Amino acid sequence: MKTATPALARAINDRLALDLLLEQGPLTAPQLRDLTGLSRPTVSDLLERLQSDGLIEVAGESGEARRGPNARLYGLVTGRAHVAGVDVRRGRLHVTVADITGAEIAATTREMPGDPDLPSFIAETVTAAAGDHDLHTVALGVPGLVNPRTGLTTDSGLPGWRPDLAAALRAVLPADVILENEVNLATVAEHRLGSAAGHDDCVLLWLDDGVGAGVVLGGRLRRGASGGAGEVGFLQADGIDYCNFLEEGRMRALTPEAVADRITTAVFTLVAVLDPGLVVLGGAAGRAGGPHMAALVQDRLDARSPARTQVRATTVEGNPILQGAVLTALDRTRDTIYG
CATH class of the missing domain: 3.30.420.40 (ATPase, nucleotide binding domain)
Incomplete structure (x- = not known):
């Protein structure tokens, strides 16, 4: 049986700690040791490594009476990356922008023009919603079939539609672009949140x-x-x-x-x-x-x-397509940045 290399073991431990910080918020080193079962030196090393990589930071201190290194709370650097979820349907374009923790930082809705240059219209709306934040991944929910191998789509009936929408968006958006069927994205939201x-x-x-x-x-x-x-x-x-x-x-x-x-x-x-x-x-x-x-x-x-x-x-509140798009974009971004 092959064992994990030291580099792989470090990567697994780092992602374990990052996922715990995503789920539970800031934690102390002793809390991370208890939750992961890792040794004191291993947790100390991974905290130093993740801080050096700009992925976590000291977010304050715990309420414990005893002060010192063990009271420091470590949290994610929320601005390390940003994503956008997009819902294109019903004559409107809905956009939500979130940081890497999934916290919403901006949202906008625009009416679709009669015969738009759809890639440009989507790119302009997403860019305006993101403001000063660079986007790592943009996930769009659209009507119709999206071929998982080619990325080409069937006719959705939307104004300005084109089967190569994903490729066209990648040419005008400085971000990773995911195109997905709208019901599939609603299913992602229902499966995770509903x-x-x-x-x-x-x-x-x-x-x-x-x-x-x-x-x-x-x-x-x-x-x-x-x-x-x-x-x-x-x-x-x-x-x-x-x-x-x-x-x-x-x-x-x-x-x-x-x-x-x-x-x-x-x-x-x-x-x-x-x-x-x-x-x-x-x-x-x-x-x-x-x-x-x-x-x-x-x-x-x-x-x-x-x-x-x-x-x-269903028990998903709000727009499930938009929520599924944000979740899908976050999955891609976290896998890329967190490993």
Whole structure:
């Protein structure tokens, strides 16, 4: 059996300490020793190394009566890097800028012009939102399929759309650019922050101005060979595409029971193929239906499916696409900077 080299062991220990500081905030050296199980000399070395690299700093002292080196609180250098999450849909461009800890430092929304140079419009809006902060990574949520191999996208119906949007943005934005399907990003937010937290396998059924699904299996977002995983909007029920069958405006005139019948049709399809164990109802309709609608769908699904599956309503507050974009950008940035 091969053992870790000293350099690899140091890198693992450093990332362990950085992740703890991300999760818990500033910590003392004794607290880091207790949480990591590392020895006093090892913790002392990693603290010195991380300070020299500009990743952590002394953030004050603990409230302990005893003063000295052990009372120093070490925290992350929050301005070490910044990211932006972008949601491009509904005629508006939404941008959130965050520091490396995930704390929001700026946000803006702009109306989309009729026929924009879309890459330039996005770049100008993101740059203005970031202000004096250089951005390490920008993650965008967009409608349509995003091919995970080529980065090319299908037609989203947005004004000024182009299939090579990701490449075009990289040419005008001095940052790493990630382009992702909007429902996939909402799924990332639900999996980290919402009803699917703690579940390795789950599906988010997105019921909004578009209909789709995001798939997490084995703790990982699954995109498919061409970015089409979860695109249930293309399926049909009673000769009608799901994207129309479950469209929010069509369901508004139905009774809650009739709406639950329709949603169960889509949920059963996902359960029969994927057996995820958990389906979360998201988007505007999923949020509006809440736990009551989830319970109605649960009853109908239990009567049809032999695979036991929980059905829950979304619990992510605010814009889940934008939050998923920020989380995705943070993952890329932290892996690059923290190792």
